[in-house]
Amino acid sequence: MNRKRFISSLVTAGAALSTSGSWATTAEIPDAKAHHKIPPYLQPGDTIGIVSPSGYMSLADIIPSVQLMQSWGFKVEIGDNAGKKDFIYGGTDEERAADLQQMLDNPEIKAIMCARGGYGLVRIIDRLNFRQFKKKPKWIIGFSDITALHCHINRNFGIATLHSKMCNSFPDDRAKADPMQVATIQSIRQALTGESLNYSSPACLQNRPGKAGAPLVGGNLSLITTLSGTPSDLDTDGKILFVEDTHEYLYNIDRMFWNLEQSGKLSRLAGLIIGGFQLKPDIEGEEFGHTIYDIVTEKVKEYTYPVCFDFPVGHQKNNFALKCGVHHTFEVNTEGSTLYES
Structure with a gap:
């Protein structure tokens, strides 16, 4: 079969889709604006x-x-x-x-x-x-x-x-x-097309308030820890880090957050955003006993930067586009969390 002809026939066979719809301590990390x-x-x-x-x-x-x-x-x-x-x-x-x-x-x-x-x-x-x-x-x-x-x-x-x-x-x-x-x-x-993106998430009891301005980096937690120590290792110093994951047991999530902590990726953050975590249920009789909130809170207790949970990014329906490497302002308070380009 002629591949290009096949692609063309698929594109023209369906009706075209329309595009309606639209969509507290402050710390500016040195040199983070660039x-x-x-x-x-x-x-x-x-x-x-x-x-x-x-x-x-x-x-x-x-x-x-x-x-x-x-x-x-x-x-x-x-x-x-x-x-x-x-x-x-x-x-x-x-x-x-x-x-x-x-x-x-x-x-x-x-x-x-x-x-x-x-x-x-x-x-x-x-x-x-x-x-x-x-x-x-x-x-x-x-x-x-x-x-x-x-x-x-x-x-x-x-x-x-x-x-x-x-x-x-x-x-x-x-x-x-x-x-x-x-x-x-x-x-x-x-x-x-260059529109500035502005997102918010509801208040969460385990959030830690604060405000930071820095480049945004992150992605899938499993990949970030897999790349640790390689030429692709993510540099998180002075950054707002967001993470998400799916189909993992809680003990695996705990192990990966220990990797972030022990490799120094959590120590010099400007802020931490916890997105969606679609977890495997514990095996009966081998319950881990801690939630994602417990896991993260334990790893960042020594630091003072803002932290939020349940942000709309990850393997879930509310997975919004985020510009990695672009400077953002991140704020967490009693009303919830906001993230916007700045």
Whole structure:
């Protein structure tokens, strides 16, 4: 089958999707206002590339995201490797690395959206050449396993990236999408076109009040701890760190937070944001006995920066786009928490 003809037929077969909807001690960390380079924001007619550097996703399942991004006024180029499958991966290591490399090097591609997470980026991250990307930065979009890219780029190149939902979260039928799904997908468009993002979360008894201004970094807790000690190790000093995770036992979460503490990632933070944690239930008779709130509170008790829980980011429906590397103001008080670009 002619692959490009197949893609074209899928795009034109469905109805185009519409895009209605919209969406206390102060500490300014020294030098935190600088120095991440922000890729150019997108203009109508710019091209977004789609790749599958981690898990497998079929071409047919990618199409709803293509239709919606086209309705935003962007062109979309699907990578040559999209739709390929090698067991759990979106193609072999060689295929996935080559496809992502082509998108990194192509000057016509202004942003790269990853089709889905899963697993696989740590297998290819050292094969990638970021020489052209450094000369002409572009937005890298995704979360979960894509945290490996966010961490690597943040650590080595100081270039902002976009932590957000991916192709596998776009609605098949925009008319049937609920308001939260619409808002989170819209936040991707807003971020890519340069709108300043402003989020809030409800008050939580375990929150710690305060206010900080610093670059925002973070992502999936499992990936951040996996990368510890590698060339992709996330630098958290003077940063607002956000973390989330899914399908982990509480004892694993505790172990990963000990990794953050013992590797020094918690000691010089400007602030800590705890997003969604979709946990595996304890095994009967082997209950861990502590909550996510207990785990975090224990690890940060020696520090004074603001901390909030239940922020709308993670493997959940209310997973909003966050600009990693961009300076934000983070405030926690008795009314809740706010995070906004500054």
